[in-house]
Amino acid sequence: GENVEQHPSTLSVQEGDSAVIKCTYSDSASNYFPWYKQELGKRPQLIIDIRSNVGEKKDQRIAVTLNKTAKHFSLHITETQPEDSAVYFCAASRGEDYKLSFGAGTTVTVRA
């Protein structure tokens, strides 16, 4: 099955700085890579996703890059704000409506 590894497990950044989270996956058949933000006790919220036919996608302060050859993808958050503090999960799947394999999560803390 799919194995998704995520690093770092914790990340502390100064407000206004950038945050980068990296993930690798093992299943070459995976072609959909979403990123979720989860606040304590709440549901995961999709913040951005990318499909394997695209190398990069950006949405305001958030961007995701994908290197299909190396089987790794990354989340970039620029100009971080305190409300960006949460746990972020990467995931991989064979399709948007297919089961998701999640990374272990990264706890991001933005210091004011």
Add this chain to the structure above:
Amino acid sequence: GAVVSQHPSWVICKSGTSVKIECRSLDFQATTMFWYRQFPKQSLMLMATSNEGSKATYEQGVEKDKFLINHASLTLSTLTVTSAHPEDSSFYICSASPQTHQPQHFGDGTRLSIL
């Protein structure tokens, strides 16, 4: 749109009790729903894929007789934790896609505490 509702949001019960959790797609039909489990400060682990009108597909290591899944309609899947024990205490969360090739939406989750 694309709302997934889960009920109850929190349940506390005694060891040995069976607990049913509902997952509903409120404004779309879902032939497939997914059930995940999340222990404190850990990731979401897929338990099973719920298929409308047929048997659920369980992930390796998940006891199908322990975690009964029923997907009797296109808008409702239920997960029943049978004879629950303290080690079953966890956050259970479901998801579904509103359409083919559309991202999954998650329910609010159910926090299960077994005393």
